Amino acid sequence: MKERLLLVTAAFGLLPVSIFAAAPILIENATVLTITNGTIARGSVLVRDGKIAAVGENIKAPAGATVINADGKFLMPGIIDCHSHIIAEAINEGTLSVSSMVDVGDVLNPEDIAIYRALAGGVTTANILHGSANSIGGKCVVVKTRWGKSAEELKFQGALPGIKFALGENPKRRGEVSFGAPSPTPPRYPGTRMGVEEVIREAFTQAKEYQASWKTYEAKKAKGEIAIPPARDLKLEPLVEVLEGKRLVHAHCYRQDEILMLLHVADEFGFKIRTLQHVLEGYKVADEIKAHGAGASTFSDWWAYKVEAYDAIPYNAAIMMKRGVLVSLNSDDAELMRHLNTEAAKTMKYGGLTETEALSTITINPAKQLMIEKRVGSIEVGKDADMVIYDQHPLSTFAKVEKVLIDGQVYFDRNKDIEGRPEKEKEKKLLITKAAEEQKKAAPTGGGSRRPTQ
Template identity: 45%
Template sequence: MMLSFTYVSAQPTTYAGPQSVLIKNGLVKTITQGDLPNTDVYIVNGIIQGIGQELSAPANIPVIDATGKVVMPGIIDAHSHLNTVSTNEATSPVTAEITIKESIDPNDVAMYHALAGGVTTINLMHGSANVIGARNATLKLRYGADQFGLQFQEAPQTIKFALGENPTRVHGQGTGVQPRTRMGVERVIRDIFDDAIEYDRQRQAYLDQKEAHERRPNRVAPPVPVAKNLRLEVISDILKGNILVHCHSYRADEIVMLVNVFKEYGVENYTFQHANEAFKVAPELAEAGANASVFSDWWAYKFEVYYSTAYNAAILHENGVNTSINSDSNELIRHLNHEAAKVVRYGGISADDALAMITINPAKQLGIDDMVGSLEVGKHGDISIWSADPLSIYAVNEMTLVDGQVLFNREADVADARLDRAISYDQSFKDLQSEVSEAVRGRQDDACMEDAFILFESGLQTEQTHNH
């Protein structure tokens, strides 16, 4: 059987640093200050300097005609696994000492696909195999930058926690160490928090004795140094509020458990990821000041996710919980505008509130809402320009800017930046299927969607587990 494939390779303009540009005559959706018809946005060196009508710029500044278009902030995805392959350091229930910043792939073409959907910022997350995983990385989608240039340097640090079956399956069932149950998950968190508190106490005692010894060396014994422990230092920073927690969760009981633990230890400003049953405890989440980053209507992909509703985001929002819609998918990330539109359909919330769920709300969850997430003077020039209302099924993102530079231009992409290459494979479908199966089988410890295990037998998918 002869199979023929056509591969399309995108070769967009690559990031060259903050730029200046004047966007003219668009319907500007500021998100926080309403809609402004026939309005200009002036960006200077990557920062918005002016929003209004009849703005002017020096002759050397590029001008984008947005007449008849919708101009809005770049979309922010609070749960993504772009730009990486290895998502789980599943060697211990706690791996806070590592960071995903060390394994960013700046050449992932999925980043360009996300730009095509109007996305400009992502929360690149560790997987959910561990109760406390690695520190995450907030990225600007500066296509063409290296792994350091992609990092949103001004963003606060976040870290991945995980509840439920993922850590109990990987560790309790897989290696025979705690946790094996949801009770064990709570114990792991409490134990490491207590260890960090004791570590801080010992370090402070060392510093106090060191100071006393330096003042009175003949009467105070020299202190015994405390061995450096990066894992406990990271946990200590969580307890001090220096690192924001983003926690994989599904069931209402485990969500309430973590709320109570965090309240006891003084942890604030945290976000529950997925949180499929959060609608059951929405008032409790609002009272605790917790955030939720959820799917619009995705559930039942494994047993602990069977109880959910497409009204989840709307119920959370109506109860005062800061809620965002995320993708957790290299494909879905291109369609977050439509995911937000579903919340209008299912929950009846306003269009403005729906767009906030993919812009300013996730920005708040990542601690970057003073820089991105809305169109305001002084914020970053991260913008997407749409052919129509972004919540319309007919709307198409036509242009995406990061720091004032156009990194996706649909018209230029179609005209100049695509190369068609026809490649024929003279092999049977059975042989091709075998190769795909072996490739997937060999990568199942690393592959996204965040460690999905997929095995094939006789052309049928026989097993799949989801480790988000």
């Protein structure tokens, strides 16, 4: 197993050059899609110390700068995927209806090849979410796709942590009463959308009490009175953080009724839903979503894979955007994640969004939803130098990614990837031969287990 991991790392180990004393990089002659400040037909972007230092038409390369000539190419901000499960070694702590005590950030696998593949699809930031098995799921983390770095180094420093909620079919599946067929044993509450609402309301009722008990304690302490701190509750702590706006709620939802339900519950308890995830019927309640101030992070055109997705339409993003909702497109899938640019293009076909509006759904809008828009999501001076070079306009189905920079370092280079393939192939053959020899040695009689060695 260890050898296999090494192999994989080696095969794709385009390890970025050291961050120390990195030379400035000038990307010149590109069509620069800034997203927030229009398009520069023949522009340049200067990168210094991992940040965008200048954007314009005539930027001279400083002494010692690495120049990337992007003549005929397109430069856009790195793609931000607001819903992904890559890197997470575990997705669902599904045994409880409320599993807010667990954290996806604790189980990141930096050797997940999906990181490199997402990077090669232009993704530089991703919101790694807990699964949707429970009404209130686990804690979530925002990462950058810094392939080759450790789990800790993947994390997007400064991004607020999140928590996953889930409504509808998924969280109620384990509690459903199936007529004529045996129920899952033992069934887990809730089994209906009514129950899902109750679970959330119950959890926040407890969280409010818990929050109050700490406030009482802090107040007493401040007055110098003798005070005993309440027992810490790791399940309720993250919910208190939600109440205090320190943790963002990303809520998996489909049907309009459950969307409204959640917005009402949040209003009642005085917290905000930061993003509605999937939100396939969001177009039916776009005004209500806007009124609450929630963002919507949806698929481009997925539908009909389950009953609650039967009214999903590819116009969802466009309708919500036209009615004033902050909309992003996400992948929820390691494959789809690799071409979010052409997913965004579908919003032009279905609903007539402009090029910039389409691209904003995978750049500045998800950045705003994750409250990291001061750092990423557009090509602006002062922002992190997270950028993608495409050989054609990224909204074209014929486009492919050539280079990807994160924090001003080239993390993906298609030419280098291709150049390195024969060497990797050779190394792979060598490892396979070696493994076969060792297997032979271990079982000289030729009998015994025929299972591959782990």
